[in-house]
Amino acid sequence: MDRLDDGALRLRTGTTVWQADESRRLAIPTGRLGVGEIMTTDVVIVGAGITGAFLAERFTRAGRGVVLIDRREPVTGSTAASTAMLLWELDASLLELEDRLGFDAAARIALQCRQAVTNIAALVTELGVDCEFAPRPSLYLAGNTLDAADLREEHRIRGRIGIEGRYLDQGALAEAGFAGDAALLYPGSAEADPVKLARGLIAVAQARGAIVLSPATAGVYQTAADGVTVETREGAVVRAKTLVLANGYEMPDFVDAAKHALVSSWAVATRRSDGEAWPQNALVWEAADPYLYLRSTADGRIIAGGEDEAHSGADARERLMQQKIAALLDRVAARCPGLGKLEVEYAWSGVFGETDDALPMIGQAPGRPNCLAAFGYGGNGITFSAIAAELLEAELEGRSAEGALSYALDRG
Numbered sequence: 259m260d261r262l263d264d265g266a267l268r269l270r271t272g273t274t275v276w277q278a279d280e281s282r283r284l285a286i287p288t289g290r291l292g293v294g295e296i297m298t299t300d301v302v303i304v305g306a307g308i309t310g311a312f313l314a315e316r317f318t319r320a321g322r323g324v325v326l327i328d329r330r331e332p333v334t335g336s337t338a339a340s341t342a343m344l345l346w347e348l349d350a351s352l353l354e355l356e357d358r359l360g361f362d363a364a365a366r367i368a369l370q371c372r373q374a375v376t377n378i379a380a381l382v383t384e385l386g387v388d389c390e391f392a393p394r395p396s397l398y399l400a401g402n403t404l405d406a407a408d409l410r411e412e413h414r415i416r417g418r419i420g421i422e423g424r425y426l427d428q429g430a431l432a433e434a435g436f437a438g439d440a441a442l443l444y445p446g447s448a449e450a451d452p453v454k455l456a457r458g459l460i461a462v463a464q465a466r467g468a469i470v471l472s473p474a475t476a477g478v479y480q481t482a483a484d485g486v487t488v489e490t491r492e493g494a495v496v497r498a499k500t501l502v503l504a505n506g507y508e509m510p511d512f513v514d515a516a517k518h519a520l521v522s523s524w525a526v527a528t529r530r531s532d533g534e535a536w537p538q539n540a541l542v543w544e545a546a547d548p549y550l551y552l553r554s555t556a557d558g559r560i561i562a563g564g565e566d567e568a569h570s571g572a573d574a575r576e577r578l579m580q581q582k583i584a585a586l587l588d589r590v591a592a593r594c595p596g597l598g599k600l601e602v603e604y605a606w607s608g609v610f611g612e613t614d615d616a617l618p619m620i621g622q623a624p625g626r627p628n629c630l631a632a633f634g635y636g637g638n639g640i641t642f643s644a645i646a647a648e649l650l651e652a653e654l655e656g657r658s659a660e661g662a663l664s665y666a667l668d669r670g
Contacts, residue, residue: 272604275603289470290472297496299324301654306327314463314468315463317654323468324468325470325498330472332456336608338453347396378450385462394448396540397543398412398442399431399545401544403547406427423445434536437593438593479629481628524564527559527605528601528603550586560600618633
């Protein structure tokens with residue numbers, strides 16, 4: 259039996275662009291259990307954000323009963339702070355992955371991430387989820403962690419895997435409207451409205467019978483060979499065959515978080531404008547620390563984010579807000595000199611998690627029978643959420659999913 263320390267994180271501050279017009283958004287019906295009330299299901303998922311949404315859709319597709327529990331209103335935590343760049347590229351370069359894991363493992367992970375973006379596109383289309391999903395290329399700029407020569411080597415490794423794209427030198431990059439020594443331009447990524455995506459997936463799961471309990475704080479977990487029990491702080495109980503932890507950056511104390519660290523990140527969204535921000539509206543990010551990333555939106559905004567640093571609480575994030583906004587705008591101006599003066603309409607910050615090897619934590623919770631987890635996504639949250647849904651469904655079916663050991667919570 260374990261208790262979750264109820265030091266609920268303020269996962270975001272400020273107003274995100276995704277919250278701009280709630281009247282257009284799909285409401286998520288939620289329920290509450292009374293004191294002493296007991297609910298039984300196949301899978302209980304703790305966390306009703308983007309990860310919980312992908313899991314609920316996948317499990318109900320397989321015919322499983324699902325109950326989602328969230329202490330907050332669904333899709334109002336870290337998901338609402340996401341900038342929803344669905345990159346197939348990891349926070350770590352293939353250069354780094356190959357050096358650490360070997361070529362075959364690095365190639366498998368990269369191809370799995372590319373396939374995940376393709377799968378999300380197919381899922382959104384099949385289910386009719388209106389989330390402003392759009393395929394986009396990615397533009398990876400040389401920076402202080404990978405220079406132009408490093409990007410040439412990264413380009414070579416990608417070609418060896420069979421992933422085709424372009425290496426842009428300084429001149430070609432300037433023609434695209436960016437300042438820098440070099441960049442890689444590759445297809446295969448995408449963008450979306452993360453709140454609409456998560457809400458759409460949960461709506462599909464609910465149509466298949468899934469139940470969302472909110473507000474409901476998971477307080478006590480009991481896991482055993484014959485099933486699991488989650489007691490909420492509100493006095494209710496959910497019993498299931500399997501527990502899946504998808505509560506982002508509020509891990510229970512029995513999950514070893516030695517590989518995981520919290521970081522604070524900031525983002526801005528500009529006022530609307532007409533036309534493309536830059537050729538192909540590519541998702542732009544830097545090989546830098548701290549890094550900058552840029553994307554456009556369907557309604558003509560530019561979103562810029564980054565300036566990450568170690569997490570020190572929501573109050574500290576708020577105090578740094580104006581400083582970080584100025585830093586982001588300065589960096590955008592340096593990278594995109596032709597954009598002119600940008601007017602910020604929305605600014606926000608959030609807390610996110612990252613692991614020391616840039617890979618997520620997906621799989622069986624060590625020492626906890628019938629307890630699975632999906633944590634530690636870094637900058638690839640939505641992509642890894644989709645991968646987690648496939649890996650954990652395979653786990654429930656008793657199948658050995660290819661590459662699952664790379665993401666295991668107890669990997670070396």
